Amino acid sequence: MKQARGNVFLAGVGGQGTLLASEVLGEAFLLGGFDVKKSEVHGMAQRGGAVTTHLRFGPKVFSPLIEQGTADLLVAFEKMEALRFAHFLRPGGAAVVNAQEIMPPSVATGRERYPERIEERLAAVTPNLYLIDALAAALALREVRAVNMVMVGAASRLLPLRETCYLEALRARLPERIVEVNAKAFRAGRALMAPHEAGR
Structure with a gap:
């Protein structure tokens, strides 16, 4: 989706640094000369609830909200969250998904089951699915909290910015x-x- 405007939808769970990742991405786009609008939904961020961010960039952006079916890129920090918000992707959009599985309270208490065949179901939504092990990469650096920046790095491969913009944003x-x-x-x-x- 290397283009002059776009919609990036980020999804994760509380404690994964999803909001900080969106701040770094937003700053990077500003440094790259784009107008940026961002909207965040925290949910129960401190208790493993869903955390999402709508991020839109372009020459001029008027609304921060991404309509369903219009996101160019879904950046999901957890597999079930990718499935939960896959309907935001436009046809032909791309999804960068962390392979990590985090059991929400409803699953941990036995009230619900963790979804099966997530990767297969995501592949049915978009052929442009990038499943990566961001947690393993962060653990290799001995910093589990860096999963969010691993995800930013992966997403950056599909976005129209120089690498220096992200590093300056950091x-x-x-x-x-x-x-x-x-x-x-x-x-x-x-x-x-x-x-x-x-x-590819």
């Missing part, structure tokens, strides 16, 4: 002491996308 949005590890996580995310791109 420096602008994060405390100096954690910029380096998050920059490494960002680059790890970009590297995770390389095999996908080679196969």
